[in-house]
Amino acid sequence: MRKKILCFGELLLRISPAHTAEQAVKQPMMLYMGGAEANVATALAAWDMPVKYCTVLPDNFMSRHVINYLEYKGIFTSSILFAGDRIGLYYLERGADLKGNVVYDRAGSSFSLLKPGMLDWDRILQDVDWFNFSAISPALNQNVADVCLEAVKAASERNIKISIDLNYRPRLWKYGKDPVAIMPGLVEYCDVVMGNLWSADSLLGIPVDERIHEKGNKQAYLDHAVKTSENIIKCFPKCSVVANTFRFDQEADNILYYTTLYRNNKLIPSKEFTAKQVVDRSGSGDCFMAGLIYGLHNGHPDEQLINYATAAAFGKLQEAGDTTGQDIITVDTKAR
Numbered sequence: 295m296r297k298k299i300l301c302f303g304e305l306l307l308r309i310s311p312a313h314t315a316e317q318a319v320k321q322p323m324m325l326y327m328g329g330a331e332a333n334v335a336t337a338l339a340a341w342d343m344p345v346k347y348c349t350v351l352p353d354n355f356m357s358r359h360v361i362n363y364l365e366y367k368g369i370f371t372s373s374i375l376f377a378g379d380r381i382g383l384y385y386l387e388r389g390a391d392l393k394g395n396v397v398y399d400r401a402g403s404s405f406s407l408l409k410p411g412m413l414d415w416d417r418i419l420q421d422v423d424w425f426n427f428s429a430i431s432p433a434l435n436q437n438v439a440d441v442c443l444e445a446v447k448a449a450s451e452r453n454i455k456i457s458i459d460l461n462y463r464p465r466l467w468k469y470g471k472d473p474v475a476i477m478p479g480l481v482e483y484c485d486v487v488m489g490n491l492w493s494a495d496s497l498l499g500i501p502v503d504e505r506i507h508e509k510g511n512k513q514a515y516l517d518h519a520v521k522t523s524e525n526i527i528k529c530f531p532k533c534s535v536v537a538n539t540f541r542f543d544q545e546a547d548n549i550l551y552y553t554t555l556y557r558n559n560k561l562i563p564s565k566e567f568t569a570k571q572v573v574d575r576s577g578s579g580d581c582f583m584a585g586l587i588y589g590l591h592n593g594h595p596d597e598q599l600i601n602y603a604t605a606a607a608f609g610k611l612q613e614a615g616d617t618t619g620q621d622i623i624t625v626d627t628k629a630r
């Protein structure tokens with residue numbers, strides 16, 4: 295039996311109101327399924343990886359529709375816990391170039407009420423060889439942060455690989471704890487760390503050069519990626535792989551996207567991808583995380599895996615919604 299990749303985090307429903315009058319006439323509201331870890335699981339399942347998803351949902355008809363959708367996508371759902379009364383929501387106005395128009399409605403959701411001891415990690419992890427989560431979960435409240443710690447300890451005891459996405463959402467860290475007081479205690483159990491220079495600063499206290507943008511050249515970012523990666527591995531010796539993403543909105547609506555992989559004292563930059571237009575910015579980083587896991591889990595050479603993950607993330611920018619519909623065949627690793 296193939297061991298599974300377990301993605302743990304909150305499933306969210308995304309409601310996207312129209313941004314223009316033309317959109318409002320055709321479709322005033324759009325509903326998408328999202329949540330960082332659910333997005334990762336969906337991509338991995340599309341790439342024929344055995345993946346299961348652990349979250350908390352209310353025991354109602356809407357959750358059954360959600361589970362049916364996940365299973366249709368090829369995701370194992372036996373680790374989902376039924377508790378609480380509501381699925382978390384977030385609202386994001388449609389428009390690829392909109393920034394900051396996000397409202398989270400997660401207080402009191404089933405997942406946010408999770409507490410230590412509620413999940414049976416012996417059962418959940420019995421057929422798992424990779425555990426993935428993100429910094430979004432411990433951002434919700436102390437109890438969920440404690441559950442994350444419970445999870446990574448259980449996974450580490452079983453020699454399960456652990457990966458984390460350092461996605462920083464300042465709107466979520468509202469329970470009186472500085473992220474730097476929480477996140478290092480979780481990352482010390484992780485084998486793979488993905489994020490960017492700025493999230494490493496905000497979540498781990500790994501300093502970033504605040505004037506790096508003024509240097510205005512790619513080599514400065516690559517050099518800083520080496521420095522940040524080395525600092526992460528020095529502070530967290532269990533970590534052997536660090537990946538960083540770079541996405542820049544340039545003039546004339548041109549998007550520049552590339553990433554880096556640091557392993558064995560070597561930085562490998564990906565190919566560069568550019569686009570004039572973007573359909574939807576949500577979920578691109580999750581798609582990159584999935585590509586990273588896909589390559590590492592299958593033992594692909596570093597250059598191949600970083601280019602695949604980057605191409606997948608870039609391809610997601612041209613898809614509406616939070617999850618990707620790309621399969622292995624359609625992920626185009628040619629720089630463009």
